[in-house]
Amino acid sequence: MSNELPYGGVFADLYNRRWAWFAQQTAPRIEAFYASRSAASKNRSMLDVCCGTGQLAVHFLERGFTVVGIDSSPYMLAHARANAAQWVEAGTARFVQADAADFDVGRGFGLAVSTYDALNHLSGPDALAACFGCVYASLADDGWFLFDLNTELAFRTRWNGISVQDDEEAMIVSRSVYDAANRVAFTKLSGFLRAQDGRYDRFEELVPETAFDLRQVERALRAAGFVSVAFADGADPQALTEEPEAKTRVFVVAGKQDA
Ligand SMILES: C[S@@+](CC[C@H](N)C(=O)[O-])C[C@H]1O[C@@H](n2cnc3c(N)ncnc32)[C@H](O)[C@@H]1O
Structure with missing residues (x-):
């Protein structure tokens, strides 16, 4: 079986099994950041934009937050609903198919x-600015928006090549290329994932990514209304940096009020 939709069925299964680690690793650090803000004492509601398979949401649900996750992929959302089933049933989690912009x-x-x-x-x-507008409107007056980005340095230094992972569960071929003139990167992921009956399903995904200029990202956040914008290490939103373009991944920390 192959699928053409972005983050399609087989790929979503693979994502759920292999790639939740980033969300699981960063969730406690995001939680620690939020705990240090005054909003946290009275507002325990979280919006997860591009929530994927929902593991980050589960971290916050386990700690008493209410969560709304949005994602464009019905297959990723199906995993999110299954992973957070007890909270979906209790009415404290909701996963909605929507465009981040x-x-x-x-x-x-x-x-x-x-x-x-x-x-x-x-x-x-333009799509990023539209997303910032939607997030700004969704937040309380003292709310915070945290997101990570691959920087242009990541695309320039890491995006041209082929890698293969091959084990009992999956074979994953990843081919990536960066078009610096247009600041767009493409990763083609294809391969096979073992299904429950032991047979293998084929997947093919083309994942485009934009290399955003971080000064432009800051300007767009301020234009949306955020008054506090800072950059931090891509693994820890509390480790602020003055040189975000020198990193391969950054967290962007934006507040509707001053820090
Ligand atoms: C790399 S995954 C990240 C998922 C999750 N946030 C995590 O940390 O594991 C990217 C997610 O963004 C979603 N996505 C991509 N473009 C989107 C869009 N325009 N609107 C909403 N979701 C989108 C994909 O379906 C996918 O679930």
């Missing part, structure tokens, strides 16, 4: 997040 799933969130370079998936600065 055009959504409205409610207001008053204390925290909005987007992890594992999900916002690099947006088609360009």
